[in-house]
Amino acid sequence: MNPELSCTDASGKAAEFGALKDGYMFECSTGLSRMLLSSPTCPVLEALGKKLSFEIAVGLNGRVWVNSNSPSIVIIVANAIMNSESLSGVQQKIMAEKLLQKIQND
């Protein structure tokens, strides 16, 4: 069985999302995925979104899919999200900014 990743709206239709191609899917806890989906935007996503451009789809089952033009951005985003598992809002922002700084310096 070869499952296919697909993103649909509540009624099951593609509605602009459709099949998720490429990118990287990883698992996180369901609590973290709820936080990523919360509004206002979760601090880590906000901090990352200011500097990087990427696509992200978060499932309530704890699966997160990230895609971007270059694999390095995908890796940065994935690691930042995985690291923010146990951090508070402020800590997440600091962690994300430190990570971005490190990348820019390289």
Next chain:
Amino acid sequence: MDGRLANTRKLTVNEKKFIETALASNLRIDGRNPLEYRKITIKFGREDGSSEVQLGQTHVMGLVTGQLVQPYQDRQNEGTLSIFTEFSPMADPSFEPGRPGESAVELGRIVDRGLRESRAVDTESLCVLAGKLVWAIRIDLHILDNGGNLVDAANIAALASLLTFRRPECTLGGEDGQEVTVHPPEEREPLPLIVHHLPIAITFAFFGGEGKMVVDPVHSEEAVMGGRMTVTVNANGDICAIQKGGGEGVPQSAIMHCLQLASLSAESITKKIKNAVEAYNTERALRKIKRHPTSDAGNVSVAALDVIEQNKNIEQVEGSELSRHHLERLKLVPEDTCSSRGNDNDDDTKPSEQGGTGRVQGNAVNFLGGPSSWDPYSKGVDPDSLKASLASRGVSTRHMKQNGSGENSPKTELEKPTKDIKLAVLATDTSGTALQTNGEKTLKDAVKPKNKRRKRASPSMKGS
């Protein structure tokens, strides 16, 4: 076996594709370079010969024990070395309890070959009575968490345990020199094993057939890789063992390249292991000093501490800062000093008390393991009193230490915290745990402090 196969990590096509795409641009999913090792943390337990190694998410525990047995027929004057691996089901869903699986056997074999074939551990020194009694060294490796690259982590754990293991000293006696007496550790200091060199295992993972190679694969990389190779080298550049089991083929040039990379990594890992072991040994020596139950030990420990202070001031300050700042974890000081010594450099805040803190370290050390001569005014209660006083009035303890540093006798230190000691004793009923020696305690001392206490307590309070 079915359970193992059923529970192995399901590899998604998406993940496989992404890991390979990232590798094409020399990126790994945890952000490392292809040739970068994860962070290694080595900790030791209270027992000699127990170690805990963390390589990123991978967590392995090693334990070395020794037993006197009859030697093998064909090696009458050599000890034996055996390795047992335990792949705990809590490490990975695919690990089942009971008979070791293929990877468990392979891991044990790689570690064993690295140590045995290269003669890293001197087995002839393990002989007690040729042909009759030799030491059988047993290494137990417990896998606690599988984050990838178990072989390397297990190897480091085995080496760290071997270096810190101490075996009891044996002497031959009797009329014909055939009687063997095994001296308990209290009688004679146990001896370390003779380890000539440290064979370090470095694992390489190969991908995709284009010769993409990474060092120290993570769990997901291991699921994707096409083939793996483990090279065991030591810091001198000697190749102790090479293991390439199955998987895709690797050209000879790649193998030579791997060997060169391995010897570079081996040097840095050897240094890390040696530093950790040295820190442990220093801490162990400090702990050992207060083992003596006699009253002289009170002065001996003080004098010895002063000597040690001069020789290893840095260690002392670090250790004592630890004991000052983390009084709740006093009991864990021996284990924690090794790993957190480096961390505590950031916590140095009171350089002015270097003299006094030396004494406090002595107190903390004494408290940890002294013989049970319960004395309410003994130094050993200091940590409790410090805890109590820190809670009520942190200032007074600092002053106590400063005063205590001026003198050489343990008496004056006690005068300070006696009030706190009394409180601690009454409140917590610390019988037996605290202890030890002071030697210069007399009834007069017991009485004096009460009067002095009131006088001194106020100036110290005011002085704050």
